Amino acid sequence: MDFTGQGRFTAYKIDRPLTDQEKADRLDRKRKLNTQVRDELSAIKINSTYMELVDRWYAPKGWSVIFALMLAGPCLMMVVLFSPTILLENRAYADPLAWVAVLIAWGGGWFGLWAAWYGFRLEAFRQTHYPIRLNRKTRKVHAYRPDGSILEADWDKLYFCVGESVIPAYGKTYDVRAHVMGKDRKTVVDTFTLAYSYMGKKESVPAIWEYIRRYMEEPDGVEQNWRYSDICMPVDGRREGVWFGIVRTFSMAAAWPISQLIFSPVMSVITVGRWIAMYTSKVPKWPAEIEGQYVIEPDDPYRRDWRNNVKFNFQEGVWPVICFVVGLSVVIWGLSELIPALMSAVSD
Known part of the structure; x- marks a missing residue:
């Protein structure tokens, strides 16, 4: 990031x-x-x-959202599990060391939640991108x-x-x-x-x-x-589509299709973070006084945008989707095994 x-x-x-x-x-x-x-x-x-270009933060969009969510989970558990009310409920309020330990852990949890929210807001609820003309x-x-x-x-x-x-x-x-x-x-x-x-x-x-x-x-x-x-x-003038979000994320390894499959669990999760960032953010719009400086001639032979994109072949447009489905399935299966185990450990 x-x-x-x-x-x-x-x-x-x-x-x-x-x-x-x-x-x-x-x-x-x-x-x-x-x-x-x-x-x-x-x-x-x-x-x-x-010519209009994307910003430096467009290509890796999604990483900050995912890291923020990964940080928020354990920090939220710290806030809940180490709340000062636990000392009162267990009549341990007379032990100064217990208070110190709980307040450090509780404060650390709240600080982590703030850091997670800050990281989340770097990409979410902002602009879908920051264009340069x-x-x-x-x-x-x-x-x-x-x-x-x-x-x-x-x-x-x-x-x-x-x-x-x-x-x-x-x-x-x-x-x-x-x-x-x-x-x-x-x-x-x-x-x-x-x-x-x-x-x-x-x-x-x-x-x-x-x-x-x-x-x-x-x-x-x-x-x-x-x-x-x-x-x-x-x-x-639009948000990046769901399909292109997959393609753009996996494009970092476009020349190595096997690597795309091997690292698909990580890249699929980043894709989900990219979707969250894109669909919670606003599409930037240039003010009228600036837009008026960028008039395109109606007969301009060199007009090109996404509507003129070449068609993607299997490796470029279909294989990333297959890798995404495989990767996300692996992640969901892993979480389905991990979460019950963690809940059981906490309850014990």
Whole structure:
């Protein structure tokens, strides 16, 4: 789970000078990179006026919901089992150590429930995604932020670099970071992630950066991206569907169908978390004053969105569903065996 930039504890650092690393890893919008181009399943729509992309938190959506629910279960048991009323009922209220133990466990349970709710709310009851628009004609960039506000910036004035984040128990992740600079061109006054590959692999950054850069800078950038991106994310004015939620979650191992089956119990549970996040959240809508800047010509030959997606083959569209059913069945069977055993142990 990479929640860099989302929430109060992982917010981007602003009102600061550029770091030496950001200066060394600057991405030049005018320089074409000799690299394989990849969109990392980030495009929502493409046309001659603008390109719309998903945010950095879209691909792994569902992880935080599931971890929150997994944390909430034992914490709720701690709150119930170690309630101070138990001391009163068992006449152990005269023992100071008993009070200390119960209050520590009870307080820890409540803290865990708060942490679970915080993690749950990172994805649920928010926006289904936080779109980013790049206007090729006006050279403007608009980006939805988790707090509901919208950032507006000039493409030609943004400072692009390889952004680095650290996730506990995972390590470093990398993205295409965009900085809004102050009038002195030295101070970072705002920041957002322009592009992100799943799990933040550093070697993927040049490929997705070149995909975006060529759209905004190359004379035939629109045509190139239109021809390349044959799968657009189905979230344009709508929620992601149940079927695509399965496909998107399992796509992290799309090249390894056997791995999809082996890890299907984990991935099926994450899919359920993704559904919860999607169907409790609102579909983002651009304000009229911003939408008016993104008029598409009616005869634009380079219009593409999810309605133009290529048809998935068996491995891409059917196999993930089979793996999901198998994985969820294994999870349900495991829980049906585990829960009665735990209840019996508690009662004893």
